[in-house]
Amino acid sequence: MRGFNTRAIHAGEEKKINDAVSTPIFQTSNFLADDVKYMDESSEVLYTRVGNPSIGVVERKLSDLFGGTGGVFFSSGMGAITTVFLSILKSGMNLVISRNIYGGTQSLISDLPGMGVEIRRFDQSRIDELETLIDDKTGIVYVESMSNPDLILSDIEGIARITREKEAVLVVDNTFLSPYNFRPLEYGADVDIQSLSKYVNGHSDVIAGFAAFKDSGLEKRVRKVMIKLGTNGVPFDAFLVGRGAKTLGPRMELHNRNAREVAEFLSKNPKVLRVSYPSLKASVPACFSECRGFGGVVYLELESLSAAKSFIRRSELFLEATSLAGVESLATIPVLTSHASLSAEQLRDAGLLEGGVRLSVGIEDLEDLLSDLDFAMKGI
Numbered sequence: 001m002r003g004f005n006t007r008a009i010h011a012g013e014e015k016k017i018n019d020a021v022s023t024p025i026f027q028t029s030n031f032l033a034d035d036v037k038y039m040d041e042s043s044e045v046l047y048t049r050v051g052n053p054s055i056g057v058v059e060r061k062l063s064d065l066f067g068g069t070g071g072v073f074f075s076s077g078m079g080a081i082t083t084v085f086l087s088i089l090k091s092g093m094n095l096v097i098s099r100n101i102y103g104g105t106q107s108l109i110s111d112l113p114g115m116g117v118e119i120r121r122f123d124q125s126r127i128d129e130l131e132t133l134i135d136d137k138t139g140i141v142y143v144e145s146m147s148n149p150d151l152i153l154s155d156i157e158g159i160a161r162i163t164r165e166k167e168a169v170l171v172v173d174n175t176f177l178s179p180y181n182f183r184p185l186e187y188g189a190d191v192d193i194q195s196l197s198k199y200v201n202g203h204s205d206v207i208a209g210f211a212a213f214k215d216s217g218l219e220k221r222v223r224k225v226m227i228k229l230g231t232n233g234v235p236f237d238a239f240l241v242g243r244g245a246k247t248l249g250p251r252m253e254l255h256n257r258n259a260r261e262v263a264e265f266l267s268k269n270p271k272v273l274r275v276s277y278p279s280l281k282a283s284v285p286a287c288f289s290e291c292r293g294f295g296g297v298v299y300l301e302l303e304s305l306s307a308a309k310s311f312i313r314r315s316e317l318f319l320e321a322t323s324l325a326g327v328e329s330l331a332t333i334p335v336l337t338s339h340a341s342l343s344a345e346q347l348r349d350a351g352l353l354e355g356g357v358r359l360s361v362g363i364e365d366l367e368d369l370l371s372d373l374d375f376a377m378k379g380i
């Protein structure tokens, strides 16, 4: 198989449309119809909620990069998660889900008990907890490969083994690592979900999501539900994501290196109570031994909310903004943004403090980032 960067550039685009080197944007809602197209449930040339050539190219490219048998492009990461949940979970089932996940996903699952789905939460670093919760009624086991915001790694191989024994579906949100660093499908996950709004697009100018599948039967089921719900992505966003994906590898190399150095630098500062970044740990689960790096997010704790605010606001290069994983460095306070919808109890469960700061380290020059952080720390 060819290397990741070669595939990032060429996969899905082997067949050139009208000899165009770059795949054009098919900005059209519908296409001329005929009897053959009417029979095709996922035609790329019938109606854009069902499919579109700009979207098809990106689905094939990403599916290749994620190591899937296929994949579906969505309007957002949340669109992908919702659609996968609604495709699998039925009344009477339970969802066994990590406590250490993105606030938007936490907020989504709070609606599921009303639909007859029981929620069972576990610490994703504790496989023994999963073993006590999973049973024959479990529809999905859901974890983030590396959690938002405090970067707890999950043992995907161990979790996959237990999930398979109960014939449940293992869904892994791999947004924080990206397929360049780590591919959960290679370690037994059934579905790899990503918010493409983050590293894969990488330029903070698109909201989109993707789900890659190990099994084409499940992909077909999810695609049908996507068409019914209208959680499809759109051609212009697909074009931007396809363009961003071509440089994912070189960007991730810089994110990985810069964040590792930033984490090391901050861990030596006495004003910082705790820094979370996997390279600072003595060991990581075996499935991460070949991981190319741990991405650009670094989580740190300062003594209070006001210290966190002054740190972020004194920095000139880390822009205060809620998202992450763009080429520019960003900083946010999770209790005010990504996890604002959580109750005090849920925040405690997730181990989040008011003085917690999530840095998204960009690809600027490392020396400039370190001297900016040094300057910001001196102000608190």
Ligand SMILES: Cc1ncc(COP(=O)(O)O)c(C=O)c1O
Residues within 6 Å of the ligand: 076, 077, 078, 079, 102, 104, 144, 148, 173, 175, 176, 194, 195, 196, 197, 207, 208, 209, 323, 338
């Ligand atoms: C880990 C993770 N998963 C999913 C999402 C949701 O993605 P989107 O904002 O594209 O809907 C986010 C958003 O921040 C996230 O951080």
